[in-house]
Amino acid sequence: MVDNERYTLNKNLAQMLKGGVIMDVTTPEQARIAEEAGACAVMALERVPADIRRDGGVARMSDPKIIKAIKAAVSIPVMAKVRIGHFVEAQILEALGIDFVDESEVLTPADESYHIDKTKFKIPFVCGARDLGEALRRIAEGAAMIRTKGEAGTANIVEAVRHLRAVNEGIASLRGLGRAELVARAKELGAPFELVEQVAREGRLPVVNFAAGGIATPADAALMMQLGADGVFVGSGIFKSSNPAKRAQAIVKAVTHYNNPAILAEISEDLGDPMPGVDLAALSPEERYAARGW
C-alpha cells in the first residue's frame, strides 16, 4: 500500500461521487454537455463501448491528447480507462494528473493472469466486478471504488442487475457467520479473510459501489439505485441516444429521485430514442466483456 492515508483520501473521493452519474465522453464538447447536464464526473475516451464493440480489434487506453482536452474542458473529476493488467497505461494516466483510473474490461485485456497492483499508485482506481469475491479481490489489489461490470455497449441492463444482486447476495450470505465459517467462505470467494470478515461485520463493501454496463434510461438508473448502487456510470447510453443532453439530465434526476415514481414518470417523458439495444443471446462468448478479468 502506498500509504493508508492516500488510500483513504481516494476512497473519500469516491464517496463524493455518490448519488451521481459518471458519463462517457469522447470530445471536449460532449464533456461540457455532460457537465452542464449534471454529471458528477466524466470518463474520457476515444470511443464509447458500443463503438468498440462495432469496430472490433484491440481497444487500448485513449490518446493522452484527447484526455487532456477533455480535462481542460470541465471542472468536474475526469476518469479514463486502462486495459486490465496494463500498469504502464495507468502510470501514463497518473502522469496526466486525472482524478480516477478505470481498469476496464471494455478495453482488450493486457494480462490474462494479473490485474494491476493498484497499491503502487497514488491515483485512485475503480474496477468492475460480477460478484462479491471479484469485488474483494480488486479491493485487495487496491481499488478505491467498485462498479458492476454489466455488459457495456449493449444498452441492456440485465447483466448489471445480475452482478449487483450477486454482490448483495454475497454480502447477505455472510451475516451471522462465525470465524471458522468466514475462513471457509473466504476460500470459496477467493478473497482475503480480513476483507471478508470486515464485510460480514459492516454488512457492506468497504468502498463505494456503482452500477455500470447497460444503463440506457432513467428507469434503468433508478432500478440500479433501488437495488443498492451508490451511483451509476452511463457509457454509450447517452451519446448514442437521439437527444443526449435531455437524456443525460433525466438520468441525473433519476439517480437523485430514484425512490419517487411520480418524478421518474415525468422525467422519462419524451426523451427521444434510446440507444438501440443488443440481445445478449446474440453475443458470442468472446464478445462478452464481463468475462474478461477474474
Place this chain on the structure above:
Amino acid sequence: MGPIGVLALQGAFREHRASLERLGVPVREVRLPEDLRGLSGLILPGGESTVMGRLLRDFGLSEPLRRLAAEGLPIWGTCAGMILLAKRIIGEDTVHLGLMDIAVRRNAYGGQLDSFRTELNVPGVSPAPLPLVFIRAPYAEEAGPRVRVLATLKGKIIAAEEGNLLATAFHPELTDDLSFHRYFLDKIK
C-alpha cells in the same frame, strides 16, 4: 427541536447523516421543497457543486432556501456546500445560492492527486487539533466585513461563518471527530 436537514441531491449526504445521528439528532434528507418544512438547520454536503446547483434550480429549492436563510435558518456548507453558499466563484459567472459574502476558488488545490489530510487548531471549535480532510477542495480568497474567519491554511480561508451561515472547505463528516457538527448544533440552540 425540528430535524436537521441534509441536502440529499448528490454527494456524501449519508456521512453527514451518520455524524448527526451519532450526536442523537433527528435528521431528514432534503430533495424537494416540501422537505424543508420545519427544519431547525440544514447541511449542504460535499459532492459536485455543479450537480447540486443544477438540481437545486431544477427542483425549485433555491428560492425557498434563500428565504429560509434570510429568516435565520442555520446552514452549513462543506466543500461543495461552501461553493453553493458563496456569493462569488472566482473565474466563473455562476452563483448558486449566493448567501455568504465570500469569494471561493473551486478545485483550489488541484485534482485528486493534490487531495490531502492535515491537522489544525481551530480555536472556539475544539481545544484539540482537528483532523481536516480536503478532497479536490475549494478555499475562500476573500471575505466580506461581516464574515468571521474561523480557520486559515497557508493564508487561505478554509472555515468561516457569517451570522447563521457556516462554511468549511474540508470534510468533518469523513472523520470520527464530531467537533464541527457540535459547533453547528450550538448555532441552532
